[in-house]
Amino acid sequence: MGVTRLKRTDAVIIGVGWTGSILARELTKAGLKVVALERGKFRTPETDFALPHIRDELKYAVRQELILDPSLETLTLRHEINETALPFRRWGAFMPGMGLGGAGTIWNGMTWRFAPFDHEMRSHIAARYGEGAIAADQTIADWAMRYDELEPFYDRFEKLCGTSGQAGNLRGRLIEGGNIFEGPRQSDYPNPPLTPSRGGELFARAAKNLGYHPYPTPSANLSREYRNPEGAVLNPTIFCGHCDRFGCATNSKASPNSTILPVLLDEPLFELRCDSWVTQIVYDKAARKATGVRYVDTASGEEYEQPADLVLLCAYPFSNTKLLLMSGIGAAYDPATGRGAVGKNYCYQVTGQVPVFLENEEINPFMATGANAMNIDDFNGDNFDHEGLGFSGGALIFASPTHGRPIMGRMTPPGTPRWGRAWKEATAKWYGHAFTIHASGANFAHRHNYLDLDPTYRDKLGNPLVRMTYNFRDNDRKLSAFVTGKAVEIAKAMNPTILGAPMPRRGNFHIVPYQSTHNTGGTIMGADPGTSVVNRYLQHWDADNLFVIGASTFPQNPAPPPTGAVGALSYWTAEAITKRYLAAPGRLV
Amino acid sequence: MVDQPIGRRNFLKGAGAAGTAAAAAMTGGLSACAEGQTPAQQAQQNAPASEPMMTLTPTEAAFLGAAYDTFIPADQYSPSGTDCGMVVYMDRQLAGAWGTGARFYRAGPFLQGKPEQGYQLALTPREFFAAGIAAANDWSRRTYGKDFDRLDPAQREEALKTMDAGKAEFTDFNSKYFFDQLYESAMEGFFADPIYGGNRNKVSWKMVGYPGLPATYASKAAEYRGKKINLPPQSIADLS
């Protein structure tokens, strides 16, 4: 029962979500033979996301059919380094994806670019507010590339997805109705924005009256039929209200499964192996090379070694971090000394909400997509003066129901009993007349928020679980209170019949209520091998032929959802490999 | 049919060895409910069905029926929780993969955690509900002198509120913790697709105006923005 050594390949990719699919596509275009290893099952929209069963809220949203099965692998959590971490026995606050396409299959479709500020957070804050504005335990850092360097790659990802949106800054020209705070775009979105929902309209009107700048969500749920540069055809959205946690039955949500995989699977240079759970990157420390990967075929239980010239780690941030730690590549982060970088700067998303109840408005929450909200960026990044506020960063504030699925998408006004006749009356009355205003805020890196390997708990294969040491910190709680207050201000401007209870993030990070599956860091990028894991091309500092791609490379998590930047970084790295690394293998920085 | 939890439960409990014939006699076909009926009419047609239980004991079924009927009373909005199929729903859930611990990380050690660390017991949902119902009935007997399902409606309401507040003194078990999962089970079953058994005749979807399937609104999203839309709900079974 030893390890079977397979035939060498040019490149091996670990994880076939957005990053893995994009890298595989770009590398095969450059003539490389690529083997892609995916832990989850093979799946296609036709067979796995078909009507009518794909509309089953209990199965997909509550029992989490397409989410990583915690009995295979989960995480442990503690709030502080002196506590004992315990496992997430079930998912709650976030839900890592599982299966071919990864989290890219089950996302809502919000496709933001990060702002120029987000790429230069540390130097920007220091320049505007002084070095003292950054607390000693805030281990934030600049990205390793500027917005304008990444801009063409943001553009490529938007064209892959067929992102539907309204430009707000086209080559420096500000356009009303778009996001005027965004970085300059070289081209417009490939598709026009979605029809706004009634909730979005009401939010936008109120925000505008207050002098803010509402704009539609850049959406990977398409506004019209679209053929992407790979030749894949996507359909217009049907506003079915089943995006997040579901696969798309109509191919109208961009996902690896709908935009790239159909092309890749026909590509002779590409070989996909599902049910392949990678346990180790084989590392030759002396040669500073990864020589291949080891994985277990979960269908047979057999272990294989796949040698490769290039190893691309494209899994979720937790798995990217875990594999580096288990393979002994790079120094593990030590929160006591601040040394080491693997596991460092784990970040999440700091959110806040306020519900509104409008008895005379028909919201029809079930006619929705995961990404047709109206948004404002007036309190995002450093678009407002932070002087005297006591925190840095900001939030995207937006509104629209993303679904009206009745188990989870029901609101009743404060003071309503939780059951019985009065509850039923209120539920029947308010189901179609309420929605929530959300704030999606940045999460600044903190010295004591990090990932390492749990000393006790193990995954199904007997390897350690990732241990998350994480809590909301002072900056987060202040930020959430501030932006939730702004959301309340907009809510009040709608003249709601009833204003719901504002829910800023208070107290400890809690794993039970869902917040967002936006987990970042652990293998962060940077300019210095002492404080980062990968360089500006996401090449590992200690192994020239190992690239680590994904949200795991974000030094901290900006306010908008991360997927747009994950896609852009994938194209950015693919170009660095195909144009520069292949010509002269070695360190690119 | 009048709500008769006591009589029905006694009957089931006393069935014993002679139960086969009795159970056979009790098993009537589920009456299909025509569209357009009032919930009260539906309630009459949905007389408490004597569905055979896959895993729930008579006492557990009686407990859940009483709790679900309190959460979801029969009124102009819907029939009672039991008549909506809630006990059947939960019996199937607990007997199935979810109830027996699927998608649940069950490796030890099992330690007591902080509330923010979530569920940390070794119990599968099936075991959790067995233990929780036993503890709740035990507490009910100590407090009211009888099992929960034998309490009158006002006492049931009060008992559930006490559990919700975490003030019911369960032995070795946090009553709030049990209550939360009991409550969650009610909301899941009541609003889930009828294929699971707990939203018979789509009563909850009708109650709130959720159209269900197929959810193809491309041509309606703009037209009905801000306007009432009346679509008779359809379920997975309707489209299969």
Added chain:
Amino acid sequence: MAKTMKHVDAVCVGMGWAGSIMARELTKAGLTVVGLERGAMRSTRENFVMPTVRDELKYRLRLESMLDTSTETITMRHDPSETALPQRRWELFPLGDGLGGAGVHWNGITFRFSPAEFQLHSHLTQRYGKNAIPADMPIQDWGVTYDDLEPYYDKFEKLAGVSGKAGNLNGQIIPGGNPFEGRRSSEYPNKPLVMSQGGLIFNKAASGLGYHVFPTPASNSSAPYTNPEGLTIGQCQYCGHCEFFGCEANAKASPLVCVVPALLQDKKFELRTNAHVARLDYDKHAKKVKGVVYIDRLSGEEITQPADLVILTAYPFNNTLLLRLSDIGEAYDPHTGKGVVGKNYCYQTIGIAGFFVEDEINPWIGTGTSAAAIDDFQSDNFDHGGLGFFGGGYICISGSGGRPIQVRATPPGTPRWGTAWKEATAKYYNHNLSLMAHGCQYPHRTNYLDLDPTYKDSIGRPLVRMTFNFKDNDYKMSAYITNKAVEIARATGSKVVTSLPRRGNFGGINGFASHHTGGAIMGTDPKSSAVNRYLQNWQASNLFVIGGSAYPQATGHNPTCTIGALAYWSAHAITSQYLKSPGALVHA
């Protein structure tokens, strides 16, 4: 976060037959007793009700009443040189769980052991010579004799309301009973069950060959019966749902029917279910156990229960595991043969003879206890000279139910699906029978239990590792007695007889039994046994270890009756001797 409970006089770990009998006897003697049970509370009224109790898929195939392997399981290897792997599902055998333990899901076969078995080593060396027992078979005497135990066998039979016919009443051989049995002081409390058609066929054929057919002693009661605890046992309905099922008619004796209701009324007794015992609190210096540490599965809390007396009454695997985890007694080492904890794990060696008859069998009319048996090839009831093996077993007729998923043999050569298969299944369902050759399993030096180095249970303890395989003695014994069964099957006039003696490595589903013994065996010498003749631990005088774990070897008879007898025997020693003067009852 550990919590310590109020001190009690005694704590029983595991509430099956042994635990409930022990708890009952100790409370009668005035002690306060806590019974800890890993599994859930259960009762006939709540858990075994019509019609759902007749669900073959749920109870027999999906093993509803059995231990969930994700809570706890065992690992197995055939030889000490191999790597043991866990039973991820119960494929070798399932283990019981919940209040009443295996005593709830058993079939009800209630044999006493043959007198020779209690002094097996002495008996065999005396009859066959000093060197007759191979060196790698550590067969031992029990330290008690059949005559010592007889009153306690009697007590258990009366508790369980056993139905049968005496074959040796105070030394007098009674026709129609088992003439090979040890001397009984009284008749069975209930008359034998009604003989099935299969039983009549077997009786005719076996009697014709000169064997001594008797009704198998059954804890499936032939008539309503009130036991000495004042508890009522119902009348068996011959429903064919015993093994793996609870009995809705209360007609199968089980702790839930025969003891627990009395205990739950007993103010001196406290039952705690969902209490997963992690270890014993052992003071090596004082040679005492101070209490028991368990995890409350409902709260996750670790709880210590201090007690003057600790009685391990769990399954053999858990009795062994808890001794090892508490570091009580020396672990058995298969290389040196030294050490005792884990030693002499034994199983059961079962062979089958299948046959087909023209009679209408009505297999669904049955009880867990087969209708009739012979003991002519049991133990040393026949001369083993020149046979090359020791031991034997009883041969009995099948007939514990006609549950259709599992019980539908077709003759050899029948296709396994399709129209021809359907035709044969329809034709033979009511006409197939089998004889079971239920053989002993004698110990071997490399068959033992220890702690698995890799795999852990749900509370983080090592799993028990079973190193076990059938050995030469088992194969030869099984071939011999299965052949005798085949001869009987042929004597019925059946044209089609199949023979399935125990062959090959341990494993697979043919001829399995949930009969596990040893690991904490009784004896006369602390060097070769874990407990003395009163089942008192040699290393801690206030610790008693009761159950099949105490058997030095597995006999050809089913183990339950002797577990009951040993529980009463040990309880009597505690209440009549130990309580008067706590300390070692036997001095090494």
